[in-house]
Amino acid sequence: MAGSELLGLGFEFVEVFAFIVLATVGLAVIFGMMGIINLAHGEFILVGAYATTFSAAAGLPLALAMGCGVLTATVFGLVLERFIIRRLYGRLLDSMVVTWGISLVVVQLVRIVFGNSTPGIGIPFGEVSAVDAPTYYFVLAAVSVAVLAGLYALFMWTDFGVRARATMQDEATARSMGVDTDRMYMATFAIGSALAGLAGSLYAPVLTVTPGYGSSFLVEAFVTVVVGGSSVLVGTILASGFLGAVNAGMTNLAGTFMGKVAMLIAAIVVIRLLPDGITGLLEDVRDKWGGNQ
Template identity: 35%
Template sequence: MDPILTINILNVVYEVSTLAVVVLGLAVVFGLLGVMNLAHGEFVMIGAYCAFFIQAQNLPFLAAIPLALLVCGFLGLVVERLLVRPLYARPFDTLLATWGLSMLLREAVEAVYGRGFRSVATPLTGSVDVLGADYPSYRLLLTVVSIALVAGLVWWFVRSATGRRIRAVVNNRELAGSVGIPVTALARNTFVFGCCLAALAGVMLAPLLPVNPTLGLDFILKSFFVLVVGGLGSLVGLISGAGVIGGVESVVSAFLDRTYGYTTVLIIAILFLWLRPNGLFPRT
């Protein structure tokens, strides 16, 4: 196979799988709580800054993972209690409140680290030969980890008892509560879990991104578009949404450039929002 084609395909897979990890947390929270957490991107951003912080302390890169999970898990806990739980009955206000939260987190990080771009060194340097094409090792590892993570979570969601409970609550909140599923605790844990997933994605992606306070904005929009295109609430929808958004951006970027890629994604999202707001796989 032509090595350039190989690289282009790997780039698309990388884009789609990492995007799916970011969206997964958002989608689980939305599916269960009906809450569109517009601050989800900021948790990715905080995860990335954790990686930067750890590296600045000359600690091993992997130490960033527990730190990010701790920071974002705690933040998620506080946010769920103060902003999300009191507003279950007011979905539009939740949207606004989490939007305000996203600004708050962005500005807070900016006040600490400034507006500048930070670089995180890649923990794994060099490249690997994939079918005759050189591909950066870390990027390849990240793709594999992302796919494994999404697959593992889907498997867990389908097979585990907690997964079944979550699905029960998604289907019918009152009924789930009445058969003894602890709905409030489950909702809290799910929200925290979504935040942790975002933080993990942030740590993993940090070496490949210009780490800056507005990083989350890009992710939340793309994630929202994935949910719009895929349809809110199903995993098939999530993966196909990530495929469409990540794939289109990556392919158009490969043939033209990033600006066109981004513009195309925006146009697709607007068309979906307007003409097919329930996405490709609507929740029944």
């Protein structure tokens, strides 16, 4: 394979990996840690994108506009959690129906209020001449890695993380130990909402922002969460890397459409062979290896 082809393949992987991670991580927190099947995840992303687009159109610098997008999505998530979602913990099917209804309502409200088009945002930072592609995609990749590292540090190395994980694993015991479980649920949902808003904000300069914007992220997000398995952060990293490699390789060979098809086929195969996901396999191997010591 020629050097230019290797660069192209590497760029494809970077682009797809960043997209999958940023699309997935907010859903992974809400679904993987809280047991809420949030079919409105795409609309949380949509809220962040619209807030960013209109803030930028109003004259704010892009970074501040993105901050407005994240903040708006966080507030949106908090309002929903306080008035609706908090009644759905532990009710998977109910959460699916309700969040699906929320997604329909949000999309139609956006279409009625803002119409089917929004002001465009130019892609910043210019291009990398070696691959003839926007530098911004490498920025997205760096942000995706930083987000994963930040979440790992938050949930594994802080007192908040210990309390949050205790609440998700055994709410009754956590409450008996003095943990404010209601506040933990609220804070964790806010984090997931903020991450969804971040994805929408970061991709507002790249993708056309329309009322159906969130659907561009939804399939990859759910597929990655299921393929990753029960361990939210490790599963997201491994599944994003695996699916990104499959997508990038096939895209490089046969185009974008076939890249997505190959990724979905790979996901189906993994789910069929590993019903507990990639991290479920790793846990089984660890348990067997540990039991043989």
